[in-house]
Amino acid sequence: MRFLWYTIAGFLSGILGGMGMGGGTILIPLLSIFYKTGQHTAQAINLIGFIPMSVVALIIHFKNKLVDFKHVLMIILPGVFACVLGCYIARAMSGDLLKRFFGGFLIILSVFQLVTELKNIKKQN
Amino acid sequence: MDYNQSEAKSNAKNGKKNVYAVITGIIAGIVNGLFGGGGGMIVVPMLIKLLDCPPKKAHATALLIILPLSIVSGIIYAVFGSLNLRIGTPVGIGVIAGGVLGAFLLSKLSAKWVVIIFSAVMAGAGIKMLFF
Numbered sequence: 001m002r003f004l005w006y007t008i009a010g011f012l013s014g015i016l017g018g019m020g021m022g023g024g025t026i027l028i029p030l031l032s033i034f035y036k037t038g039q040h041t042a043q044a045i046n047l048i049g050f051i052p053m054s055v056v057a058l059i060i061h062f063k064n065k066l067v068d069f070k071h072v073l074m075i076i077l078p079g080v081f082a083c084v085l086g087c088y089i090a091r092a093m094s095g096d097l098l099k100r101f102f103g104g105f106l107i108i109l110s111v112f113q114l115v116t117e118l119k120n121i122k123k124q125n
Numbered sequence: 126m127d128y129n130q131s132e133a134k135s136n137a138k139n140g141k142k143n144v145y146a147v148i149t150g151i152i153a154g155i156v157n158g159l160f161g162g163g164g165g166m167i168v169v170p171m172l173i174k175l176l177d178c179p180p181k182k183a184h185a186t187a188l189l190i191i192l193p194l195s196i197v198s199g200i201i202y203a204v205f206g207s208l209n210l211r212i213g214t215p216v217g218i219g220v221i222a223g224g225v226l227g228a229f230l231l232s233k234l235s236a237k238w239v240v241i242i243f244s245a246v247m248a249g250a251g252i253k254m255l256f257f
Contacts, residue, residue, distance in 0.1 A: 006215035007222075014223020019231045020184050021243060023220070024162025029250035037212060043161025044202035045213045047195045050162075052217065053224040054192050061185035068186045071146040071176050075168070075190050079150035079157070083194045086158020087201040102160050103254030109166055110247035116170070117240045 009035065010049060017053055024050060025106060032099060039099040040090065145175040150190075157194040161202065165191045 009030045017023025024046040031042040061067050090098055149171040157164035168187040172178040178186060202208055 003215045006212055007219040010216035010219020010221075011223040011226075012219075014220035014225075015227040015230065016223075016243065017220065018224035018227020018229075019239065021240070022163060022166045023223075023227075025166065025247060026243070026250075027216070027220075028160075028162055029247075029254060031212070031216075033250060033253055035212075037209075038207075040202070040205075040207040041209050041212065044199065044207040045209065045216050046162045047157075047199035047202060048208060048213055049217045049220045051192070051195060051199065053220055054188055054195070057224070057228070058185070058188050058192065061188065064185075066182050066185035067189055068172075068178055068182045071142065071149075072186065072189060074143050074146035075150035075153070076193055077150065078147045079154035079190065079194050080197055082151045082154025083158035083198045084154075084201065086155040086160075087198050087205070088158075089155075090159050090161070091205050100255050103251045103256070105156075105160055105163065106247050106251030107255065109163060110244045110251060112170075113166070113240065113247070114244040117237065117244070121237060 005035070014053060017050060018057075022109075025109060028102065029106065032102075039095040039102065043090070043098075043102075142176060145171075149175065153190065154194055157191065158198045158201070161198065162195075164194060 009027065013023040013027035013030060015023070016026055027046050027049065028039075028042045031037040031045065032039055037045075058067070093101070149168060152171070153164040153168045156167055165187045168190050169180075169183045172183040172186060173180055199208075
């Protein structure tokens with residue numbers, strides 16, 4: 001039964017991910033709030049869980065020539081070093097503290113996203 | 126003379142772009158490692174605003190940037206012992222099925238309302254996680 005509930009959580013966030021809207025930002029709070037999964041575990045599952053879907057989506061984007069390679073290497077190389085640092089910072093925190101930081105991050109993201117979308121709507125009208 | 130000037134200008138512009146690219150990478154990397162996700166939501170606007178990438182291409186390119194970061198972070202989390210496959214396996218199966226449906230829905234639904242509802246849900250979840 002738990003297996004089914006976890007599949008549903010993945011399914012819901014997969015829908016948003018497939019629409020290109022950061023499915024991870026919904027999977028992590030879903031696991032944390034409703035399934036009482038530890039924050040570090042929820043984040044690890046999110047990192048791994050979206051890899052197969054991203055690979056498939058990328059192949060489609062490659063075929064449609066939508067990937068811009070111009071600055072990619074200059075972003076990925078420092079990004080890899082920074083993500084190792086980020087992982088170590090996360091490990092140094094307790095699950096509760098990390099969860100609170102994640103909550104703050106979600107609030108900032110949602111406000112930013114809402115403002116951007118409202119600007120777009122205004123521009124169209 | 127004119128040629129040299131325009132060349133110098135374009136070199137300066139490229140240098141600036143490289144700095145923007147490195148900054149984008151550092152921020153996306155820290156967010157990806159620290160929060161285990163959400164890096165894409167930062168890379169997309171930065172690609173559009175700082176690196177003059179058209180929005181549609183920015184979404185696709187962000188995937189290519191986030192994928193290696195997620196693989197590296199995912200391996201480190203697994204080495205730290207945070208990955209639980211008894212939860213991760215069913216979630217992963219669900220994500221794949223949902224992803225196919227989402228990609229299909231993308232062409233059917235009005236993205237405007239999805240974004241607004243999604244933002245509200247995110248804000249609610251954020252408040253719950255930060256304060257309760």
